Amino acid sequence: MTKLPAWIDILLIPFINLIIALFLSALVVLYIGENPLDALSIMIKGAIGSSYGWGYTLYYATNFIFTGLAVSVAFHARMFNIGGEGQAMLGGLGVALVCLMVPWPHWIVALPVAVIGGALFGAAWAAIPAYLQAKRGSHIVITTIMFNFMASALLVYLLVNVLKVPGSMAPETARFAEGARLPTGHDMLGWVGIKFSKSPPVNISFFVALASCFAIWFLIWRTKLGYEIRAFGHSESAAKYAGISPVKIIMIAVLISGALSGLMGINSVMGESERLVLDSVQGAGFIGIAVALMGRSHPFGVFLAAILFGILYQGGAELAMWTKIPRELIVVIQALVILLTGALDNMIRMPIERLYFKMVRAGA
């Protein structure tokens, strides 16, 4: 045996990382002058203690699944796409255009087209960094960061000068018509007779996100393209030896990544605000990096990590409401998780590995 069992690798180690992150955050809470245990209980109750809390938690989680999957797919090709933020903004634009330009009769028709619109716009925004990386070797981290700023500027321009409702003060589009509004958690559970809070924005996009998880799992582990993406990600030289074109793999992987980020628009733009507003992404593109790291780039891991971050987000909002702990504490926890799972992974992994093998030897 030279390998840790999967449950240690994908459950225990991230869990320990999370506990350490929470412990360090608890020190900050103590410093602020609040009781960490009370804070934790407010967070958890606020996030999953009511259908209201769940509604928000799952709404956030939906965003994070899309952006987390986006980062994961690129990771498999060893591409670090940190342009999720910009790609999601453009995806939102694509979704908004689809919703505004056609008088949709029903959301069932509007949703698939909006999915295509969001994915296309997100992918298009990733296309130039992908091309520059594949053909010119310009580092994708640099170019995607720059494209985040450009996306933000572009959106301001469009919302202020082009898409704004004439006469309105707000830099946002008109509200989408009835036929382009998605059913919420309240609506959907109402169909089966379950009561669910009316206000939270969780909507049918959550299931699109779940379907995306499955689709990406299938792509990566069941298709030839996924095989080639993984091969390229593990060893570019070996991929070249096997006749796999680096340009093709980089382009495709990053385009899929951009498309997934863009898909977030159906949740935030079509599902929640029902119009395009300036800050519709709210940092979810960056949280996708933490989600992908913590989920070890596996769709199921991404799903779990996204739910966890959804809890942290919704819990953090509650925390800010009921205590003097600022909402930014969540950013601290998030940063600690990235630090522990990304940069300091071996700090936890090595001792656990040693302990595990010692136990295996003692057992044998």
Add this chain to the structure above:
Amino acid sequence: MQKSEEERSVEIAPAIKLTNISKNFGPVQANKNISLSVKVGTIHGIVGENGAGKSTLMSILYGFYKADSGEIFVGGNKTIIPDSQAAISAGIGMVFQHFKLVENFSVLENVILGAEDGPLLKQSLAKARVQLTNLSKEYELDVDPDAIIENMSVGLQQRVEILKALYREANILILDEPTGVLTPSEANHLFRILKGLRDQGKTIILITHKLREIMDATDTVSVMRSGEMTATLKTAKTSPEELAELMVGRKVLLNISKKESKIGDIALEVKNLRVTDEKGVLRVKGITFDVKEGEILGIAGVAGNGQSELLEALGGFRKSQGSVSVYGHSLNLENPSGQEIRDLSIAHVPEDRQRLGLIMEFSAWENIGFGYQHEQEYSSPWGLMNNKKMRQDADDKMGRFDVRPTDSKLKARNFSGGNQQKLVLAREIERNPDILLIGQPTRGVDIGAIEFIHNEIIKLRDEGKAIVLVSVELDEILSLTDRVSVMFDGNLIGNKITAETNAMELGLLMGGEIS
């Protein structure tokens, strides 16, 4: 009689004595209870297959690793060696397989590096110059102290490494696979130097996997197998066959038999091929050759003379100029592709199996289809992988090639070097290619597996396939190939019929001497 010999050895404490050294890496036991005693003034060989634990043991002795248990005695005194500085002050010097020299420094500067007497170099340099001259004279280690390393041959660079150790007053010199990069005549020269050092009272530990070197150069030899010291013998009282058996744990045939080859049509024709590397250096300088069906063409030469680039160009990995035709079909050399090569039924077993031939993080079964994922047996036209078929194939092929462990779910990383090579060979040879390009087929491969790999290559030849074999092992070239060319400085020199040449002649050609 025997008693008196023991008594005598008690009088002079052994140069190195190790007792019950053990070392684990995670679940792997690299060294198990190793005890070893090396007499002063001898050349002591340590042989063993890859992964037998030789390097780990020497790394413990040189302070790179800390043993989990056991003791080290140097000159009879118990010594703790936490780092290489401690090893040096105990009088141990090490010459690594990959030299640790500053390329653009002179010999003198390299020798004093890390052993300067103070912040100003002038004095140290003057002192070193005197000492270096003395050392050179004493041990016949002729080296110009002002020569710049990057302008020196590999053999001379190795002497600088030895001088570095001697300058630090090493009495015990450890050499790790010292002949890997040397021509045969350079290797012989090295052994003369080592014998000279021994006669002056130095103790030398020689780590190698080449049995011939052990027989030629050592006084005593210790054999390691899977982390254990299996035997220590007087070299004069043993034979290569016995050593091989001790290394592998079973009888090994060192020589292979092959039939007369049946030569057919020209399969591969290379004309005026030039290959430029990433740095823009011309590594293959316009070479021309052909390979016919049913023959093995050997490309011999010291590593780094352009053979790797040649093989990679033929394998579609590297851009090149000139012309290469396969049964009359010209390859696209401007935009090479590994896929084009495979479509023409050319199989390529690369020199560097870990970097090129395998995806180390993939399981064995995923690697069995690697490069052939487009074939309809492995994927549907819509791009779905047929993982089941690949797993079945992997089990079959791994069985036929005796890849161990037989678990196809294990990652390539978890196989030994020899078994990784068998994985690549199983993948490439089992497809029954028309042309096989194969580089360093047995590098880092256990003796037991070498025999098997050689037989597989011969079998393919006997089926009328054309084979290009690049190897730095002269013995391998001589026993496998039908024709042999030597690559020197990017050119092919001396096209010989293998049966009509010998190691001596090829050795001279490898050094660039055209008779």
